[in-house]
Amino acid sequence: xxxxxxxxxxxxxxxxxxxxxxxxNFIPATDYKWLIxxxxxxxxxxxxxxxxxxDGYFKLELPENTAIGMYRIVYAVPQDEFYIDVLYNGAEDIxxxxxxxxxxxxxxxxxxxxYYNYRKEITSLERQLVDFYETGNxxxxxxxxxxxxxxxxxxxxEEKGSDLLAYQLIKASAPxxxxxxxxxxxxxxxxxKRYFDAIDLNSRLLQSSEFSKKKLSNxxxxxxxxxxxxxxxxxxxxxxxxxxxxxxLSNTPVPFKIAVFHDFWKTAHANTLHAVADTIFSAxxxxxxxxxxxxxxxxxxxxxxxxRLGALSPEISWKQDEVTKTLSGLxxxxxxxLVFWSSTCSHCLKELPxxxxxxxxxxxxxxxxxxxxxxDTYWKQEKGNLPNFEHAIALGKWESDYAQxxxxxxxxxxxxxxxxxxxVAKPENDKEVVDFLNKK
Numbered sequence: 001x002x003x004x005x006x007x008x009x010x011x012x013x014x015x016x017x018x019x020x021x022x023x024x025n026f027i028p029a030t031d032y033k034w035l036i037x038x039x040x041x042x043x044x045x046x047x048x049x050x051x052x053x054x055d056g057y058f059k060l061e062l063p064e065n066t067a068i069g070m071y072r073i074v075y076a077v078p079q080d081e082f083y084i085d086v087l088y089n090g091a092e093d094i095x096x097x098x099x100x101x102x103x104x105x106x107x108x109x110x111x112x113x114x115y116y117n118y119r120k121e122i123t124s125l126e127r128q129l130v131d132f133y134e135t136g137n138x139x140x141x142x143x144x145x146x147x148x149x150x151x152x153x154x155x156x157x158e159e160k161g162s163d164l165l166a167y168q169l170i171k172a173s174a175p176x177x178x179x180x181x182x183x184x185x186x187x188x189x190x191x192x193k194r195y196f197d198a199i200d201l202n203s204r205l206l207q208s209s210e211f212s213k214k215k216l217s218n219x220x221x222x223x224x225x226x227x228x229x230x231x232x233x234x235x236x237x238x239x240x241x242x243x244x245x246x247x248x249l250s251n252t253p254v255p256f257k258i259a260v261f262h263d264f265w266k267t268a269h270a271n272t273l274h275a276v277a278d279t280i281f282s283a284x285x286x287x288x289x290x291x292x293x294x295x296x297x298x299x300x301x302x303x304x305x306x307x308r309l310g311a312l313s314p315e316i317s318w319k320q321d322e323v324t325k326t327l328s329g330l331x332x333x334x335x336x337x338l339v340f341w342s343s344t345c346s347h348c349l350k351e352l353p354x355x356x357x358x359x360x361x362x363x364x365x366x367x368x369x370x371x372x373x374x375x376d377t378y379w380k381q382e383k384g385n386l387p388n389f390e391h392a393i394a395l396g397k398w399e400s401d402y403a404q405x406x407x408x409x410x411x412x413x414x415x416x417x418x419x420x421x422x423x424v425a426k427p428e429n430d431k432e433v434v435d436f437l438n439k440k
Contacts, residue, residue: 019064020093022073022086024107027099029056032075037062040070040085042207043255062088070208085210086112089165115166118157119173125150126175133184140181150177168205172215174198185226192223201248207256213263216245220264221271238268238276246284254292261285265301269308278305303407313338313421314405316368318392325390328421333366335424335440336417337433338406339389340370342397343378345411352412355430356386362437366390372397372411 026032032053037060038045048071051060068090076082084104086094095108106113129146137143154174161167176191199206199215206212220241228234242264249257261284268277281301289297306314316327316338330336339355341348352369359365369389371379374397383391394400398408406415414433416425427433 019061020066020088020090021059021061022071022088022094023057023059024073024096024098026053026056026058026075027097029053031100032056035060035073035075036079038072038074039067040072040208041255042204042253043257043259045072066090070205087165111164111166114157114161114164115169118153118161118166118170121153122150122157122173122175125153129175133187143181147177150175168200168203169209169211172199172203172206172211188223188226192219195219195223196248201252207252213260216260217263217267220245221267235273235275238273239279242280242284254288258285258288258292258294258297261288262297269304272310274305274308274310281305306405307407307415307423307426309423309425311423313415313417313423316370316392316402318368318390320390327368330366330368330390330421332364334364334419335366335437336419336421337365337367338370338415338417339367339412340372340394340402340406340408340414341412342372343382344373348412349382351430352386352389355433356388358430358434359437360388365437368392370394370402372400372403372408 022037034050034052035058036050037048039048048066049060049063051058053075066088068088070085070087073084073086074082075084084096084098086096086109088094089111092109092111094106094112096104096106096112098104104116106116125146129150132143132146154170154177157170158167158174161170174197176194176197178187178190182190196219199212201207201212220238223241224234224237228237242261245260246257249260261280265277265280265285268274268280285301286298289295305311313327318325327336327338337355337359339352341352343349355367359367367389368391369383369386370392371383372394373379375395376393379393383389392402394402397403402408406413412430414427414429415423416427416433416436418424425436427436
């Protein structure tokens with residue numbers, strides 16, 4: 001669940017004139033214990049403060065030198081899912097209520113209240129216009145009523161917010177509203193052409209907001225020709241949109257570009273658009289990350305890509321009776337189980353014997369156990385208790401090549417491969433390994 005409140009405030013870097021606070025109520029109270037506040041900047045976030053949530057309530061006095069800008073309130077983990085974004089103007093307190101059923105409501109902060117109410121109204125009206133087309137409605141009277149309402153709401157909020165800091169985001173959110181009735185193809189074609197008319201991509205405020213990433217991601221993955229019928233055509237259209245965005249971001253800071261294209265990569269990856277994800281990484285993201293010295297991001301994406309479901313497993317080799325064997329050279333099984341373990345890991349010494357015993361029932365399953373070890377003293381002894389497994393050793397333990405190649409952070413770690421050595425599952429424990437095999 002991702003809750004986003006975006007409130008427009010200029011990001012000119014100056015300190016607040018007086019100390020202000022952010023406060024709020026979380027319901028149910030027992031579900032929330034602590035929160036952290038970060039300042040958002042183009043492509044990154046900086047820690048500001050943290051505080052306890054007591055009986056569902058918190059109040060955090062911001063430091064006196066807190067700069068005007070957009071801030072993120074993280075209230076659970078993972079941090080990129082459980083957060084609320086607000087903008088702080090240095091002149092007013094921010095207070096809100098939040099519960100899982102009703103979402104968020106602003107109690108104090110005119111800037112936040114205005115933008116939140118605007119987003120609620122304009123999103124509802126845009127949905128009605130899309131529904132009009134999707135249902136095949138051709139009533140020009142209904143169309144004119146819908147577009148009239150859209151125009152009036154947009155104009156009203158722009159006028160109300162003209163002397164407020166919320167104006168930039170309201171203006172940037174302006175929807176395409178035809179002046180007269182348009183057929184569905186013409187409407188979506190023109191909407192795409194006009195998509196960036198109101199957005200100042202060089203605005204530091206917009207670059208620091210989640211709004212900009214979502215707006216750009218929506219364009220890349222949703223502004224597709226209506227005649228796209230095949231997966232390949234969809235991939236091509238998405239990548240064409242991504243390239244258009246890349247050109248439009250030519251004068252923006254590299255960290256912002258990285259944040260935008262990382263968001264594209266994550267969206268493609270989550271939706272199993274692997275060809276799209278790989279191209280976004282190789283054509284744009286890897287070069288940007290290299291330029292910015294962000295090797296950690298490159299490593300993270302490369303690891304995720306080589307371990308994703310459907311990917312061919314990296315090679316593993318080991319010696320048996322002075323003969324070198326390889327994972328790719330194994331044959332005859334319907335599934336292969338990779339388990340990364342250690343002879344000094346108590347969980348491993350409990351789970352692996354149980355798995356070894358259970359898998360005797362499966363003639364079409366082969367296991368490769370990779371020991372992450374400092375030396376082979378205990379490994380030689382413990383592997384003898386698992387004679388039906390193939391055994392490889394990775395000296396150097398967590399720093400070994402195999403630990404790095406497979407991203408191992410704990411032992412035991414399991415992977416299940418199909419007969420072609422492609423990843424099909426990543427069980428959490430030995431019981432999940434067996435459960436998966438029982439379903440096949």
